[in-house]
Amino acid sequence: MGGKSDIKLIDNGKRIDGRSLDDTRNVKIDMDIINVADGSARVEFGNTIALSSVYGPRELFPRFMQKPNTGILRAKYNMAPFSVDDRKRPGLDRRSQEISKVMVNAIEPMLFLEDYPKSVVDVFVEIIQADGSTRVTGINAASIAIAAAGIPMRNIVTSCSVGKIEDSLVVDLDGKEDNFGSCDLAIAMATETREITLLQMDGAVSKDELKSLLEKAENTCKKIFEKQKEALRNLYKK
Amino acid sequence: MIETNSEKKIKDNKRLDGRSLLDFRKINVETDVINKAQGSAHVRIGNTQVIVGVKLAIGEPYADSIGQGNLMCSAEFTPMSSPNFESGPPSPNSIELARVIDRGIRESKSINLENLSIDEKHVWTVFVDIHIISHDGNLMDAAALAAISALKTAKIPKIDKEKMQVIVGEYEGNIPIDHVPINVTVCKIGDKTILDPTSVEEELIDAKLSISVREDDKICALQKQGKEGILMEEIEKMIDLAISKSNEIRKMVN
């Protein structure tokens, strides 16, 4: 973030990969990719690929973690060592732990966990190829994997990133834009109720810019939600 | 989803999914699936799925192997891969898996590590990262197949020798692969021998032997697992079986 890029990231309203400011990358969704799981999905945003699998509600161990009046949600975000240019050392790091935590917050409001006392819903996200916006891609995958697992939900959560690069506001940042842009905002929301469940930003923008970033984010989420809906409905065509 | 005591089924030489005892499930090998890696493969054997990414980084030679590149195999059993996953530090199972595959590649002389030397002080370190994403048994064979398939597609980056830096996106050519080891795990349940167990079947296994075989039928790694022993007179039959199966499976590696 905030580094200097030798290349011009935006030229004449076009981004390096030819997208206009409001274009997302190509979004591809596959469902039921891991048959041993209760629900699973693979979501690609351009070169970013997230896999998600969901197990639950299931019995929670160790038993002392069980809550007598509600179920709990656990999420784990992980990046494969080969997902990035310089090999990532396997295992937990602070970044993955933070993302795992905000993912729980992004999804939990959508679930009826109180109906499943003592149980747990486990959501796993593996980033097997990273090119920016990995957490939002992961949340999009997790949300539909939960639905496919048959876990009751209030709404589907949709997530995207928006940001500011050289005075322009753009949607769906890729790896380069993420590194060299001046602001990066991740959002997750239920587009139907406009309820926001994840909001993270770093960088510096004015209040007006923030307002238009949020507008762009909502519009982008709406487009992505259409793809999620289509993927879920296609489960019946299998 | 059928789940019950396969034990009974295996006694009548039949398995729950209709396979005969020595049949593998459907094998699928897809290569070049991760563009951030220098080589990659996604292997599916039935519902078992393994992704391997190979990355090359400039490193230093070890004191006892000057003039040779380094090979590092590691395995992650991702929690997404199984309903029975227990979180925590790398499990003994994943460490064993990585080490067996490491030996299969190293001892088969699959890669001539001397080809991976850059200069006196610099060598290539080849990272073979094994990512288990769906566990329905027979991880060892799936992971080994994915590892060698990924290595076969792996490319050596061009380097700027002045700065000792990788030139991103430019390659000198493929890593030369001299041999293709294939792992076949032969399993014993009672007096029956089976191949390619599902996870339900794995719970019934008394003993198993992972056998890594080269294309010239040389055996390059063995690992015995399981709670019971294997009789001396059984070993030869197991090896014969592994050799013939490995030749079939090797056809899947391009």
Add this chain to the structure above:
Amino acid sequence: MEKLKIETRIVIPGEFIDELGNKETGLGTYIKNNKIYSEVIGILRNGESEVSVIPLNCKYIPKHGDRIIGKVKSIEMSGWMIDINSPYIGFLPVSEGVEEFVDNRTDISQFFNLGDIILCRVSRVTNNKSTQCSMKDNLARKLVDGVIIKVTPSKIPRIIGKSGSMINLIKEKTGTDIFTGQNGIVWIGGKNSDTAIKAIELINK
């Protein structure tokens, strides 16, 4: 019975179904601000007085009175822990499992042993889903020499068919013995279980 005007379509979580009005809402739905929404992906059945969604996929949550098939997971002092294919474990107390009087010296594994498959009834479920099973039911029994398969619990009615038509057909054609549990477990006994398994898996798809 309502025959007319049933709206059926695929719905996803959060999808608006209908105004609440005087309708009764069932499985797979939730109410917010007097409107009915789906909480699962499934097939909507929106009748004139009743609305429900048959989920594509679900986990079994124990309900009083359900007839289920479980597997003995462990033997305790006062009864058996039963794996009922659910986030919750069933407990079968000795008094609900055996008719005769059992004193403290009796080894209760002679009645039900580890790994035994039983067809039983859910006799009690507390607020936090502690679940008691009972063999005091005319169909309850130990099921021996068979195969069990797991299906989506919401598909069990389809496997049974209208007043048992489907399951009777499969039994007849394959010469097998079949029991279904509302918890998504189907037990198949008899020689031709392979064919019966195939038939049931086809329905489960």
